Amino acid sequence: MAVTLRQIQAFLAVAELGTFTKAAERLHMAQPALSQLVRELEQALGIRLFDRTTRRVELTEGGREFQGASAKIVHDLDLAIQNANDLAERRRGKITVAAPPLLAAAILPEAIAEMRERFPGVQVAVLDARTDTIVEAVRTNRVDCGLGTFAAIEDGIERIPMARDQLMLFCSPGSRFADADVDWRELQSEPLITLTRDSGIRLLVEVAYETVGIPLVPAYEVAQITTALALVEARLGVAVLPTYARAAAPHRRVLARLLANPAIARDIVLIRPSGRSVSPALATFETVLRRHVRRLTPADID
Amino acid sequence: MAVTLRQIQAFLAVAELGTFTKAAERLHMAQPALSQLVRELEQALGIRLFDRTTRRVELTEGGREFQGASAKIVHDLDLAIQNANDLAERRRGKITVAAPPLLAAAILPEAIAEMRERFPGVQVAVLDARTDTIVEAVRTNRVDCGLGTFAAIEDGIERIPMARDQLMLFCSPGSRFADADVDWRELQSEPLITLTRDSGIRLLVEVAYETVGIPLVPAYEVAQITTALALVEARLGVAVLPTYARAAAPHRRVLARLLANPAIARDIVLIRPSGRSVSPALATFETVLRRHVRRLTPADID
DNA sequence: CACGATTTATAAGCAGATCTTCTGAATTCA
DNA sequence: TGAATTCAGAAGATCTGCTTATAAATCGTG
Numbered sequence: 255m256a257v258t259l260r261q262i263q264a265f266l267a268v269a270e271l272g273t274f275t276k277a278a279e280r281l282h283m284a285q286p287a288l289s290q291l292v293r294e295l296e297q298a299l300g301i302r303l304f305d306r307t308t309r310r311v312e313l314t315e316g317g318r319e320f321q322g323a324s325a326k327i328v329h330d331l332d333l334a335i336q337n338a339n340d341l342a343e344r345r346r347g348k349i350t351v352a353a354p355p356l357l358a359a360a361i362l363p364e365a366i367a368e369m370r371e372r373f374p375g376v377q378v379a380v381l382d383a384r385t386d387t388i389v390e391a392v393r394t395n396r397v398d399c400g401l402g403t404f405a406a407i408e409d410g411i412e413r414i415p416m417a418r419d420q421l422m423l424f425c426s427p428g429s430r431f432a433d434a435d436v437d438w439r440e441l442q443s444e445p446l447i448t449l450t451r452d453s454g455i456r457l458l459v460e461v462a463y464e465t466v467g468i469p470l471v472p473a474y475e476v477a478q479i480t481t482a483l484a485l486v487e488a489r490l491g492v493a494v495l496p497t498y499a500r501a502a503a504p505h506r507r508v509l510a511r512l513l514a515n516p517a518i519a520r521d522i523v524l525i526r527p528s529g530r531s532v533s534p535a536l537a538t539f540e541t542v543l544r545r546h547v548r549r550l551t552p553a554d555i556d
Numbered sequence: 557m558a559v560t561l562r563q564i565q566a567f568l569a570v571a572e573l574g575t576f577t578k579a580a581e582r583l584h585m586a587q588p589a590l591s592q593l594v595r596e597l598e599q600a601l602g603i604r605l606f607d608r609t610t611r612r613v614e615l616t617e618g619g620r621e622f623q624g625a626s627a628k629i630v631h632d633l634d635l636a637i638q639n640a641n642d643l644a645e646r647r648r649g650k651i652t653v654a655a656p657p658l659l660a661a662a663i664l665p666e667a668i669a670e671m672r673e674r675f676p677g678v679q680v681a682v683l684d685a686r687t688d689t690i691v692e693a694v695r696t697n698r699v700d701c702g703l704g705t706f707a708a709i710e711d712g713i714e715r716i717p718m719a720r721d722q723l724m725l726f727c728s729p730g731s732r733f734a735d736a737d738v739d740w741r742e743l744q745s746e747p748l749i750t751l752t753r754d755s756g757i758r759l760l761v762e763v764a765y766e767t768v769g770i771p772l773v774p775a776y777e778v779a780q781i782t783t784a785l786a787l788v789e790a791r792l793g794v795a796v797l798p799t800y801a802r803a804a805a806p807h808r809r810v811l812a813r814l815l816a817n818p819a820i821a822r823d824i825v826l827i828r829p830s831g832r833s834v835s836p837a838l839a840t841f842e843t844v845l846r847r848h849v850r851r852l853t854p855a856d857i858d
Numbered sequence: 859c860a861c862g863a864t865t866t867a868t869a870a871g872c873a874g875a876t877c878t879t880c881t882g883a884a885t886t887c888a
Numbered sequence: 889t890g891a892a893t894t895c896a897g898a899a900g901a902t903c904t905g906c907t908t909a910t911a912a913a914t915c916g917t918g
Contacts, residue, residue, distance in 0.1 A: 257637055259561050260876095274895060287877050289896060299637060300644025302833040308884050308894045314833050316643045323636035327629055334625035335559055335601060341618045342602030531604040531616050562905090576866060589906050591867065610865045610913045 255298045259331075262324045264291035265303060269321045272311055345375040347535030351543075352381040352388040353401040356453060356479055357522070360501045361401070365546040369539060376535045385454065392525050398536050399526040401543070403454065412528040414540065416547045420519040421458060422510045424483060424499065425492045435512045438466045445473035445491030447482050458518055459494045465516060483508055498522075501550040522547055557600045561633075564626045566593035567605060571623045574613055647677040649837030653845075654683040654690040655703040658755060658781055659824070662803045664703070667848040671841060678837045687756065694827050700838050701828040703845070705756065714830040716842065718849045722821040723760060724812045726785060726801065727794045737814045740768045747775035747793030749784050760820055761796045767818060785810055800824070803852040824849055 267277035268288070278285040296303050303317035313321060340346040353362060358380055366378045381388075381397055388400040392411055407413060423441070425431045431440070441463075448470075449456045463470040473491045476482050479502045482493045487506050500510055524540060526532070532540075569579035570590070580587040598605050605619035615623060642648040655664060660682055668680045683690075683699055690702040694713055709715060725743070727733045733742070743765075750772075751758045765772040775793045778784050781804045784795045789808050795801075802812055826842060828834070834842075 257561070257633065259559070275893085283876095284878050285894085286879085286896070286898095290876080293896090299640035301640050301836065305831060305833045306895070307831060308896090309886060310831075311895085315835060316640060319643075320636060320640055323632065323639065327632050327636065330625065330629050330632070331559065334622060334629065337625070338601035338603050338618060338622055341621075529607060529609060529612070531607045533617060534603065577864085585905095586907050587865085588867075588869095588908085592905080595867090608866070610867090611915060613866085 255294065257295065257298045259328075261291045261295040261298070262328060264288050265295050266321065266325060266328065268292060268304065268311065269313055269317065274306075274311065340375065342534050344373045344535050344538055347373075347376040347533060348379070349376065349399070349533075349536050349539050350379040350381060350397040351399050351401060351539070352383055352391050352397040354385055354388070354454065355382045356449075356455070356496075357401055357498065358382040360479060360498045361543075361546055361550060364501070365539070365543045368542050368546070372542075373535070373538065376539075378539065389525070392527055395527060395530070398533070399524055399540070401522065401524055401547075403520040404523050404525060408525075410528055411525050414524040414526070416522045416524050416544050417550075418519050419496045419498060419522050420517060421455070421462070421494055421513050422497055422499075423492055423513050424486050424495050424508050424510050426486060426489045427507055427509055428489075429492065429509070431492065431511055432509050435514050437515050438462055438513060439468060439515070441492070441494075442468045446470065447474045447476065447485045447491045447493040448472040449479070449482065449495075450475050450477050453477075455494075455496055458520075462494075462513075462516065462518055496520075498547070498550045557596065559597065559600045561630075563593045563597040563600070564630060566590050567597050568623065568627060568630065570594060570606065570613065571615055571619065576608075576613065642677065644836050646675040646837050646840055649675075649678040649835060650681070651678065651701070651835075651838050651841050652681040652683060652699040653701050653703060653841070654685055654693045654699040656687055656690070656756065657684045658751075658757070658798075659703055659800065660684045662781060662800045663845075663848055663852060666803070667841070667845045670844050670848070674844075675837070675840065678840075680841065691827070694829055697829055697832070700835070701826055701842070703824065703826055705822040706825050706827060710827075712830055713827050716826040716828070718824045718826050718846050719852075720821050721798045721800060721824050722819060723757075723764070723796055723815050724799055724801070725794055725815050726788050726797050726810050726812050728788060728791045729809055729811055730791075731794065731811070733794065733813055734811050737816050739817045740764055740815060741770065741817070743794070743796075744770045748772065749776045749778065749787045749793045749795040750774040751781070751784065751797075752777050752779050755779075757796075757798055760822075764796075764815075764818065764820055798822075800849070800852045 264277065264281065267280055268274055271277045271280065274288055274292075275285050278288040281288065292303065299316075299320065301316040302314050303320060304311050305314055337346070351362065362380055366380070369376055369378050381391060383391065385402050385404065388402055389404065389408055389411065391397045392400045393408070401416070403419065404413065423431055423436045448459060460470055474485055476485065479495060479499045482495060483499065483502060483506050485491065486493050486508050494513065497510075524543065526536075566579065566583065569582055570576055573579045573582065576590055576594075577587050580590040583590065594605065601618075601622065603618040604616050605622060606613050607616055639648070653664065664682055668682070671678055671680050683693060685693065687704050687706065690699075690704055691706065691710055691713065693699045694702045695710070703718070705721065706715065725733055725738045750761060762772055776787055778787065781797060781801045784797060785801065785804060785808050787793060788795050788810050796815065799812075826845065828838075
């Protein structure tokens with residue numbers, strides 16, 4: 255005969271309260287049912303657990319021994335269940351997200367701050383890396399998800415589009431570009447502040463200049479979007495940056511204008527290993543992240 | 557929804573074997589039943605335990621965590637059940653028996669030796685004490701049972717008669733008493749070896765002498781039955797001792813004859829607290845003890 | 859590219875377990 | 889001695905849990 259948790263619960267209740275009737279009340283069941291559970295347990299163990307007359311119920315030696323052991327077991331189980339529930343309720347958890355440095359700097363901090371605020375038990379770690387490294391890290395499960403602009407649809411990886419990002423011209427308020435959308439050709443011989451060549455954005459800009467047939471002569475080359483914006487604010491030139499650059503320094507006196515002909519846009523995508531389940535914490539992080547990404551990139555997509 | 561041991565068993569089997577089908581085989585159940593158990597557990601915990609496609613089943617992060625916890629719980633429970641079974645199967649246990657010194661010396665050693673032989677895990681402890689102390693020790697649960705000759709039926713104490721004990725005359729083989737039953741009156745002016753006055757037997761002897769109206773003049777007073785028998789063997793006199801005295805020195809050259817007119821007999825009784833359950837070890841000890849008591853006191857009773 | 863094999867999920871039906879109510883027996887207390 | 893309390897047993901209803909049958913999905917192979 256198998257021992258069940260229900261039997262143990264019944265036993266512990268009787269052991270604690272010292273009467274079958276009170277124990278049955280606590281367990282919201284009729285007293286005969288409880289008697290039966292205890293009897294079953296006694297049969298399974300092969301020993302008498304209680305000395306019981308109609309007036310007195312007390313543990314036998316073996317009963318006391320089993321009480322200690324089973325009380326600990328029930329407690330441990332409650333703990334394990336509680337731990338699982340904590341995971342489910344986002345009171346606990348750990349997420350690692352990979353993103354390219356510029357994106358990580360621009361968008362992640364606010365999303366992480368919100369997570370920290372709403373789910374203090376959930377740890378969010380960031381791995382900033384190059385795009386190809388990100389894909390690899392996602393595929394090998396070293397990170398739970400990756401954020402960025404990923405060209406091909408890779409196998410074994412799920413793509414969740416978050417928003418559409420577009421290249422924009424950042425200029426100072428008094429600039430001649432300040433009033434309307436800008437055509438790439440208008441940038442000819444305008445002092446251009448660019449990112450260094452290791453960034454994907456710089457590459458896009460070069461392609462665009464090539465396409466419209468004007469020479470690209472960087473006036474300044476910087477590594478960080480923030481730096482580029484600072485230079486723009488100082489009227490040292492204009493910069494071509496992604497939409498989300500506005501997040502990098504919302505307080506700076508800088509304007510952003512759409513760059514057309516051609517309009518260059520990319521999807522900002524969240525990727526994660528396909529086939530793996532999404533932990534509750536990760537699911538929440540995705541929605542938080544999507545909201546922050548969209549707030550900075552007005553062009554919503556589905 | 558409540559977590560059950562069955563669900564945990566199912567979960568652990570799947571976690572270990574990596575497939576529902578194989579796990580179902582091990583648990584001797586159909587695969588859909590097992591799927592259901594795991595699903596129930598996932599619902600109860602609020603988290604997904606496995607990432608499963610039709611081809612692959614593997615633990616999630618939360619699943620791995622719960623596996624560790626629940627495996628330990630199941631192990632602990634098995635241990636607790638095993639411990640209880642050990643008690644039931646007499647592989648373990650502890651009994652304390654109280655008896656007056658003479659009885660303890662005559663009968664208990666062999667009974668304990670047999671217990672030790674057949675149930676090495678069961679400890680038998682002896683408390684040798686006076687009869688009134690024995691009763692008190694039984695009543696207060698300081699010992700599990702008491703052996704002796706107890707006059708009144710005490711409240712809250714159960715009496716289990718083991719055998720009937722009779723006063724006998726112990727003499728040397730060449731003695732004039734050696735051939736037939738003996739009448740008390742024949743003892744007049746025979747050198748008598750008695751036990752000291754603190755023994756119950758001495759008291760019985762005094763009463764008997766009084767009854768038949770002959771004077772009691774002890775030739776020797778000794779504390780131990782063994783000593784008395786040694787003196788008898790050395791032809792220094794005869795001794796009046798209980799039946800079980802024969803156990804004290806089975807190899808001595810001494811004869812025992814029934815003492816009649818009056819025949820003085822007492823019940824050797826095992827007492828234990830009434831209302832308390834009898835542990836398996838104690839139950840076994842009772843039967844072993846009964847056999848040994850009867851072997852030494854031919855007059856069986858029910 | 860399609861089909862077969864394998865594995866998990868779903869549905870329906872049934873057997874057996876478990877719970878409730880009613881009743882009895884034993885013990886305590888007034 | 890009688891009333892009250894408490895545990896145990898019996899009978900019946902409900903409900904859980906298992907099995908069988910079937911569908912859906914994925915992988916390998918011809």
